[in-house]
Amino acid sequence: MLYHIGDRVYCRINSDSSVIFDYDFYDSRYLQFKIRTFEVIGIHDIFYVILCWPGVDDAVLLNKDRIDKWNINPKHLGRYGIFVREFSIGGRETIDYYKNALACKVCKEYYPYAEPNQPDGSLVCWVCRTTRIIY
Numbered sequence: 001m002l003y004h005i006g007d008r009v010y011c012r013i014n015s016d017s018s019v020i021f022d023y024d025f026y027d028s029r030y031l032q033f034k035i036r037t038f039e040v041i042g043i044h045d046i047f048y049v050i051l052c053w054p055g056v057d058d059a060v061l062l063n064k065d066r067i068d069k070w071n072i073n074p075k076h077l078g079r080y081g082i083f084v085r086e087f088s089i090g091g092r093e094t095i096d097y098y099k100n101a102l103a104c105k106v107c108k109e110y111y112p113y114a115e116p117n118q119p120d121g122s123l124v125c126w127v128c129r130t131t132r133i134i135y
């Protein structure tokens with residue numbers, strides 16, 4: 001397994017708040033994705049348990065039974081987690097990730113390895129440029 005407990009990793013989240021199954025998968029229906037970072041709190045078979053917020057599709061409440069069964073630190077009791085496969089994870093969040101990323105001026109989302117595309121040196125992402133008429 002590529003990632004370890006305590007790692008902060010990033011995944012793509014769909015507009016309906018589900019984790020995109022394959023991080024690299026391209027489908028025009030998924031253009032409204034956001035990149036979000038999550039903490040790995042458990043490893044169970046071929047799945048990672050990552051900490052999430054309750055609104056995420058398929059999020060499960062970490063009750064005592066699940067914490068015991070999945071060998072998760074009890075400090076996460078009462079929080080929410082979701083199971084993801086390795087290919088749903090884009091990578092480990094590092095300082096480099098933010099150093100080489102630009103935030104979109106409109107939606108504030110971080111885009112790794114993005115280049116400025118506005119006259120003032122800022123970035124407006126493709127999603128904002130194509131879905132918001134002001135651009």
Ligand SMILES: [Zn+2]
Binds near residue numbers: 105106109125
């Ligand atoms: Zn944007």
